[in-house]
Amino acid sequence: MKAALQAYVDGFNAGDPAVVVALFADDATIEDPVGNPPITGRDAIAEFYANNVASGAKLSLDAPIRGSHGNAAAMAFTVEMPNMRIRVIDVMTFGDDGKISTMRAHWGPADIES
Amino acid sequence: MKAALQAYVDGFNAGDPAVVVALFADDATIEDPVGNPPITGRDAIAEFYANNVASGAKLSLDAPIRGSHGNAAAMAFTVEMPNMRIRVIDVMTFGDDGKISTMRAHWGPADIES
Incomplete structure (x- = not known):
């Protein structure tokens, strides 16, 4: 699971959303941030990461992955964007196949610095 | 919610488990670590924190609470004990009354340093 999360960070930062999307199960759900309606399924997840990677954001781990x-x-990281930072803790759950089945991103308005 | 988590850390480090326990709802559940059977209810939670505080462990935040x-x-922290460290990410959910309803602690065998 830790290797998958490290691959997630590395793929994201390499500008390669396909690497990130391949870590998810076909019917995975993403709730980012927690409190927003989840998105579900490979197409929606692919669009989500294509947009996020294209934004130029980079992920910087704040501490070792748990x-x-x-x-x-779970992992604590900072999303570094040209004009702001967001402090996030992601929790992923995994299926028996080793794929991510759920992702929940914990951040709120007060976790944004501009 | 962030103030509650900061009070949790401060109460724990002050050696005052009652402060920590008071943050939880009467029927709250704790899963620590994730994958263990949860404990439920104020008495079990009080015993859990009494034991943990008595162990001499101290909590050190690794990054700002999210x-x-x-x-x-959620918060990423390190549990500092006399002979080891455990790297943890806790996720708490809250009821409408502002009390913690669930706590899940993400750490595994590879998150322990001795």
Whole structure:
């Protein structure tokens, strides 16, 4: 799970959304930020990451990625954009196939610095 | 929610488990680490924090606490113990009364340093 999250960060920062999308299950859901309606499925996830990578944002880990004793892993990072930063904690859960089944991004208005 | 998580860290580090326990709803659940059977209810939670605080562990935030656009907040921290460290990400959800309703602690065997 930690390797998948590291591949997520690396693929994102390499400007390669396909690498990121390939980490997800076909019917995965993304709730980013937590509190927004989730998006579901490979097409919606591909569009989401294409847009985010195209924005020029880069991800910088704030601390080592955490695993668990179950099917979840988590990471604290900062999204660096040209004119702002967002401090985020992502929690991903995984299916038996090793693919990400859910992603939830914890950040709110007060986690944005401009 | 961020103030509650900061109070959690401060109460824990002050050696005052009652401060921590008071942040939780009466029927709250704790899954620590994620993958373990949850514990439920004020008595079990009080025992859990009494034991943890008594161990001499201290919590050190690795990055600013994150909020969300929903009912969740999250924080990355390191548990400092006399002979080891555990890197953890906690995610708490909150009820309408502002009390913590669920706590999930993300850490695994590879997040322990001795």
